[in-house]
Amino acid sequence: MWATGDMPAYQIRSPASSLPQAVVVTPSTNNLDNPPMMAEETTRKRELRLFKNREAARECRKKKKEYVKCLENRVAVLENQNKTLIEELKALKDLYCRETD
């Protein structure tokens, strides 16, 4: 997982956040029917799932941030275009007025 086996580098924050909170024993996988695969395998699967989802969430947020940045950029571009067009229109109106009187 993490090369060192401890917290990932970016994780400066809470040590508590890595603790599993209120672990719910999934009822369906609850080892009554197949004793051999049990607890160990079950928790292994859970940990794998949590790990994957953690990574997925990270990726998802990164993607979303980029998307928002992109949108903000687009807004800036459009605002500039708008400004330019308004100026252009003003100039043309001006010219037109001059010509008509």
Place this chain on the structure above:
DNA sequence: CATTTGTATCGTCATGCCCG
């Protein structure tokens, strides 16, 4: 300086959607 308030980031859970 201690407390409060606002904001960013994270991990987890629930859920919808898609693909085999």
Place this chain on the structure above:
DNA sequence: CGGGCATGACGATACAAATG
């Protein structure tokens, strides 16, 4: 269908700035 992925929602925590 069932499994896996993407993502919204939520609560916890850390940190910074404001307030008294």
